[in-house]
Amino acid sequence: MMKPEEVLAAIAAARGGAICVPTMTTGPAWRKLAPGDLSVGCVGFMGGAAAMGLGLALGAPDRRVIVFDGDGSLLMQLGSLATIAGAAPRNFTHLLFKNGVYHTSGSQETPGGPGVDFAAMAKAAGYRNAYTITSLDEFTKRLPGFLGEDGPIMVQLITGLAESTPMTAGPSTPFHQQVADLRARITGAR
Amino acid sequence: MPESVPSSLIIDAFKEIFQAERRGNARQDPLGWIISVPDTHQKTVLAALDKERSLRVITCSTEDDANAVAAGLYMTGEPVIVMIQHAGLYASVNTIRGISMDGKVPIFYMIGLLQREKDRDPKDSRHSMVRFAEPLLDVFGIPHARMEGPDDVKLIPEYYRKSRERSGPAAVLVGLETA
Numbered sequence: 599m600m601k602p603e604e605v606l607a608a609i610a611a612a613r614g615g616a617i618c619v620p621t622m623t624t625g626p627a628w629r630k631l632a633p634g635d636l637s638v639g640c641v642g643f644m645g646g647a648a649a650m651g652l653g654l655a656l657g658a659p660d661r662r663v664i665v666f667d668g669d670g671s672l673l674m675q676l677g678s679l680a681t682i683a684g685a686a687p688r689n690f691t692h693l694l695f696k697n698g699v700y701h702t703s704g705s706q707e708t709p710g711g712p713g714v715d716f717a718a719m720a721k722a723a724g725y726r727n728a729y730t731i732t733s734l735d736e737f738t739k740r741l742p743g744f745l746g747e748d749g750p751i752m753v754q755l756i757t758g759l760a761e762s763t764p765m766t767a768g769p770s771t772p773f774h775q776q777v778a779d780l781r782a783r784i785t786g787a788r
Numbered sequence: 789m790p791e792s793v794p795s796s797l798i799i800d801a802f803k804e805i806f807q808a809e810r811r812g813n814a815r816q817d818p819l820g821w822i823i824s825v826p827d828t829h830q831k832t833v834l835a836a837l838d839k840e841r842s843l844r845v846i847t848c849s850t851e852d853d854a855n856a857v858a859a860g861l862y863m864t865g866e867p868v869i870v871m872i873q874h875a876g877l878y879a880s881v882n883t884i885r886g887i888s889m890d891g892k893v894p895i896f897y898m899i900g901l902l903q904r905e906k907d908r909d910p911k912d913s914r915h916s917m918v919r920f921a922e923p924l925l926d927v928f929g930i931p932h933a934r935m936e937g938p939d940d941v942k943l944i945p946e947y948y949r950k951s952r953e954r955s956g957p958a959a960v961l962v963g964l965e966t967a
Contacts, residue, residue: 638863640856641886642885642886642887642890642891643852643855643856643882643883643885643886643887645852646852646853646855646856646883646886646887647856648856649848649852649853649854649855649856649857649860650856650857650859650860650887651860652846652853652856652857652860653856653857653858653859653860653861653862653863653864654860654861654863654864655860656821656844656846656857656860656861656864656866657860657861657863657864657865657866658864675850675852675853675856677848677849677850677853678849678850678853678856680849681846681847681848681849681850681853681857684846684847685846772890773886773890773891774890774891774892774893777859777862777863777891777892777893778892780863781862781863781864781865784863784864784865785864785865
């Protein structure tokens with residue numbers, strides 16, 4: 599089973615100038631790997647990471663946007679798959695960290711459990727491509743392709759639990775500050 | 789008595805807002821973004837927007853999506869207007885709180901009051917969807933005004949500006965179905 603922290607470390611090494619949108623249990627680990635960069639966490643509106651990533655991708659077509667979604671999170675706003683497919687951003691990579699539980703709230707099983715196939719859902723919604731990856735070695739080898747291929751694409755990652763959650767990690771930068779910082783970085787960079 | 793507002797007036801107001809936002813900006817295409825969840829009350833505007841080459845419309849599955857897409861576009865410096873219905877306001881309260889209020893993302897909303905009776909103030913409506921929209925906005929401290937006829941189109945740029953000035957949400961409620 600892949601460790602989320604190892605997956606994130608591989609992304610940090612390969613992302614280049616991509617904008618990243620972590621949510622829930624990917625948040626604390628990503629903060630350590632990439633503090634103060636082109637990232638904004640989905641904090642306080644669970645389920646909205648992919649749609650926020652869509653807005654970023656449409657507004658910054660010259661950059662890749664990578665969303666680090668969770669299975670429980672995506673289930674809260676599953677219609678965003680169709681919203682994203684309809685808008686068809688070519689620079690959009692949707693990584694779905696699938697651990698089968700709501701880790702942050704005490705690891706209750708997600709509806710449907712591990713049998714829910716988000717890659718199949720994304721493809722059926724109209725994503726250009728969708729893949730399922732079960733090993734870090736395979737993910738690392740294919741990551742440059744995932745970040746260069748025309749989107750929207752989804753990569754469903756079968757992972758274990760993260761070492762910390764937003765509830766066990768220390769306080770993070772408030773969302774409004776993350777928004778202001780990212781806007782300044784993106785618009786200042788033009 | 790309230791009157792319907794022609795879609796052309798509303799779209800002209802959108803364009804003027806976006807032109808002002810784009811002044812001096814290298815990026816001019818699209819002129820601006822309309823993020824919508826289809827609203828029966830504003831359907832003539834949505835139909836007319838389909839023919840507008842300078843504006844890009846993103847149709848969302850839910851109002852939660854619409855708010856998050858608008859936030860993403862805002863972070864890239866793009867000008868955005870969100871068009872929803874009162875039912876969508878109710879459906880997306882947590883996202884509005886999280887993104888536009890706590891996140892201080894200036895989002896301007898056009899909110900259709902579907903089923904609003906022409907001869908009644910919304911607070912006296914027989915329909916709870918109509919009655920509760922303005923009180924809900926008041927609870928959240930969201931500035932709002934009701935567009936009751938062509939002369940009120942000026943509320944659109946006024947409340948768009950309010951959203952920018954306060955770095956948060958502001959809304960114009962569409963009193964009658966647009967023409």
